């Protein structure tokens with residue numbers, strides 16, 4: 007019995023959200039007194055054995071060029087091979103795009119209970135209960151998994167990455183390749199900004215108050231100065247001011263950064279549904295009655311076209 011963590015990579019680099027899931031899985035293995043192993047697919051810029059420094063004993067590596075383009079079915083087949091080889095009892099994913107696509111397939115194949123979007127380690131004192139946020143971050147639920155095999159996806163930015171030392175892990179190659187997995191669909195082009203939105207620690211988001219796409223330069227400057235990802239409200243994406251993959255909210259992407267800066271966004275309930283898991287929210291709006299101020303930790307009442315460039319200037323000064 008063991009814990010198996012799926013470690014996601016993009017262009018050979020391990021994703022930050024996956025390292026959080028990895029640390030979660032290693033801590034869980036320690037808690038239940040078992041070993042932690044990882045599975046990684048595609049070509050890595052670094053040696054797969056280096057994942058040992060996060061506390062895993064073994065890394066199952068599916069090294070095939072075709073794994074560099076994500077196909078949920080091919081990934082599922084390869085991960086299933088690693089599950090069987092490691093005799094895994096708990097399988098952990100990040101709650102990112104790949105984890106959300108693959109974890110339910112693994113759970114269905116293993117007839118395992120799945121908790122999506124865990125925010126803390128399971129309580130194993132009496133069963134196996136996993137804490138997750140519900141109702142768009144308004145409440146928490148402790149969900150018990152009663153099946154022998156368990157699958158968990160971990161919310162990005164909910165668990166700290168912990169390097170445990172400089173050990174190297176044993177690497178075992180997987181037989182599965184994307185070629186023999188009857189691939190029916192593959193990701194051919196990943197649209198991504200400077201910082202992936204779901205993994206960003208800081209998000210700078212613009213709404214209809216920005217007046218038009220030609221004004222986004224001031225938000226790009228602010229985002230760049232903070233190494234932040236850009237996001238927008240739904241009407242902004244609907245009007246084609248910004249691409250749809252930046253739209254956050256009930257019908258868009260859900261984010262949980264450490265800092266969310268909302269610029270010219272009124273704070274409608276459907277927008278808040280996607281952002282209210284942020285640790286700190288700062289709102290810049292010229293209308294002191296805007297509903298967003300009720301949800302915000304800090305608010306600036308004023309004209310964004312004056313405030314944002316000044317804010318960027320001050321941040322640049324602080325960073326030298």
Ligand code: FAD
Nearest residue numbers: 213214215239240255256257270271272276277292293310
């Ligand atoms: P507005 O509500 O028009 O607000 C613009 C704000 O900018 C105002 O508060 C204004 O005071 C401020 N402003 C204007 N000029 C300036 C200035 N110069 N300086 C400072 N502030 C300024 N919305 C989402 O965002 N995400 C979703 O996922 C989503 N899903 C939805 C699902 C459904 C079923 C429905 C019905 C709606 C959904 N919406 C969603 C839409 C949502 O209800 C709001 O209409 C939308 O969030 C408003 O976007 P906004 O805040 O950018 O625009």
